[in-house]
Amino acid sequence: MIILFANQKGGVGKSTLAVLFSNFAVQKRNRKVKVFDMDFQQSLYNKYLNSDLLENEKLYEVELANIPGFKSIKKKASQDPSQLTVIDLAGKMDDDNLIQVFKESELIICPFCYDEYSVTSTFEFCYVVKKVNPSSNIILIPNRVKSSVKYETLESVNQALGQFGELSSPVSDRIDFQRLTTSYTPETLVPILDPIFNKIFDDHIETESTWEAETI
Ligand SMILES: Nc1ncnc2c1ncn2[C@@H]1O[C@H](COP(=O)(O)OP(=O)(O)OP(=O)(O)O)[C@@H](O)[C@H]1O
Numbered sequence: 001m002i003i004l005f006a007n008q009k010g011g012v013g014k015s016t017l018a019v020l021f022s023n024f025a026v027q028k029r030n031r032k033v034k035v036f037d038m039d040f041q042q043s044l045y046n047k048y049l050n051s052d053l054l055e056n057e058k059l060y061e062v063e064l065a066n067i068p069g070f071k072s073i074k075k076k077a078s079q080d081p082s083q084l085t086v087i088d089l090a091g092k093m094d095d096d097n098l099i100q101v102f103k104e105s106e107l108i109i110c111p112f113c114y115d116e117y118s119v120t121s122t123f124e125f126c127y128v129v130k131k132v133n134p135s136s137n138i139i140l141i142p143n144r145v146k147s148s149v150k151y152e153t154l155e156s157v158n159q160a161l162g163q164f165g166e167l168s169s170p171v172s173d174r175i176d177f178q179r180l181t182t183s184y185t186p187e188t189l190v191p192i193l194d195p196i197f198n199k200i201f202d203d204h205i206e207t208e209s210t211w212e213a214e215t216i
């Protein structure tokens with residue numbers, strides 16, 4: 001199964017949540033995970049190399065990949081259905097090969113923030129993805145939500161984005177997000193993230209039919 005972390009807006013938490021989701025999948029759901037960093041900035045891959053330097057026990061491999069390389073990633077993923085393939089995309093939409101990526105990824109996780117630019121960008125992104133693949137399964141995660149801020153437009157934003165996919169509960173803005181690695185999730189983040197990731201697993205990844213098909 002291919003799970004994409006994507007949004008054309010930069011800095012919304014794609015790489016951060018891709019790492020946390022992958023850690024969760026291995027540690028809490030016992031899944032085999034392979035991560036591909038498709039961002040030329042290589043932030044996720046660099047995190048992985050740093051974690052390796054510290055000689056932490058590896059939870060999964062991270063590889064660099066480019067968008068045209070998706071074809072072979074997809075082929076490998078379909079040969080091993082028990083493995084989850086997590087892809088961290090760049091915040092750019094200027095490559096025609098992305099059409100295939102959006103068409104053939106089973107799940108698209110799209111973090112966003114409630115500020116105006118992020119919402120507009122996220123809306124455009126979801127619109128394009130749905131145009132390319134009307135049956136795409138998008139999950140929107142509100143990220144960096146500050147408890148001290150009253151988001152006036154929250155309801156209308158949720159409604160507008162909700163037409164493209166399911167909205168998860170919000171992820172708060174916390175300094176602890178700077179401390180995660182590809183082999184470590186800070187304890188303080190667990191109560192925020194586990195319910196969100198568990199729901200994604202139960203509803204979209206290990207639904208009875210897919211789980212049975214994958215374990216046969
Ligand atoms: N919930 C959060 N609370 C606090 N900081 C966060 C949170 N989520 C992400 N961050 C921080 O925000 C910054 C941007 O996050 P990240 O790199 O994951 O975004 P991105 O969408 O992958 O960006 P890009 O488009 O540049 O790849 C990072 O410094 C990260 O630590």
Ligand SMILES: [Mg+2]
Pocket residue numbers: 014015016039043088089090
């Ligand atoms: Mg990133």
